[in-house]
Amino acid sequence: MIIVANFKAHKNNSEVISWIEKFNQLQNNFSGNSQLEIVLCPSYVSLAGAFQKINSLTWKIKISLGAQNISAFEEGPYTGEVTVKMIKDYVNYVIVGHSERRRYFSETNDSISQKVMLLKKEKITPILCVSQINEVNPLGDFEGLLAFEPVFAIGSGTPDSIAHINDFVKKAKELLKNARVLYGGSVAPENVSKFSNNKNLYGLFVGSASLDPVVFANIVSHASKN
Numbered sequence: 131m132i133i134v135a136n137f138k139a140h141k142n143n144s145e146v147i148s149w150i151e152k153f154n155q156l157q158n159n160f161s162g163n164s165q166l167e168i169v170l171c172p173s174y175v176s177l178a179g180a181f182q183k184i185n186s187l188t189w190k191i192k193i194s195l196g197a198q199n200i201s202a203f204e205e206g207p208y209t210g211e212v213t214v215k216m217i218k219d220y221v222n223y224v225i226v227g228h229s230e231r232r233r234y235f236s237e238t239n240d241s242i243s244q245k246v247m248l249l250k251k252e253k254i255t256p257i258l259c260v261s262q263i264n265e266v267n268p269l270g271d272f273e274g275l276l277a278f279e280p281v282f283a284i285g286s287g288t289p290d291s292i293a294h295i296n297d298f299v300k301k302a303k304e305l306l307k308n309a310r311v312l313y314g315g316s317v318a319p320e321n322v323s324k325f326s327n328n329k330n331l332y333g334l335f336v337g338s339a340s341l342d343p344v345v346f347a348n349i350v351s352h353a354s355k356n
């Protein structure tokens with residue numbers, strides 16, 4: 131199982147480092163599940179520092195880094211862009227097409243497909259966020275992770291129902307045979323078990339509840355028991 135911690139536009143470099151130190155100290159609460167992988171997604175500016183810190187500590191579980199976005203351009207005169215090449219030494223994953231990017235930064239399926247293609251070239255796994263099944267249609271031979279995140283469930287405190295999630299997974303697998311689906315939207319310590327128990331899901335995508343390492347470790351601890 132994969133559990134993504136998406137910090138969004140929170141935390142500077144030293145706050146990310148403190149989070150990692152604290153989270154590292156909490157791992158004794160996790161039961162030994164070798165399949166568990168945490169993907170920490172801080173802002174671009176913390177990736178190098180987080181990479182160094184993670185590698186300087188001993189871990190009982192696998193912990194990787196992901197970026198929250200990437201440029202649709204490979205490189206060139208695109209002021210302000212961060213390209214795959216700039217971060218590929220640090221990350222194994224990149225979040226693509228989060229609904230906040232589609233909504234506030236006008237991301238389209240075209241630019242999202244372009245990003246997925248650039249990531250494939252560098253062998254970095256995209257975590258493609260979709261809020262409905264019709265966003266899965268144009269994906270072709272997509273091989274990354276699919277994060278199902280209904281917009282109403284993000285940051286609302288009201289996660290989606292298991293029936294609706296299972297329905298999405300079923301339809302996603304009809305379109306992409308090997309779809310590996312994560313669920314995101316108000317995942318919290320008090321509701322995580324019903325998602326981590328659901329064998330249709332490959333993992334979880336956590337926003338707000340990842341910001342405090344104690345709360346996030348609590349989520350991981352519950353999930354590690356499944």
Ligand code: PGA
Nearest residue numbers: 284285314315316337338
């Ligand atoms: P949330 O965010 O956990 O705060 O609901 C999830 C997300 O953005 O995917």
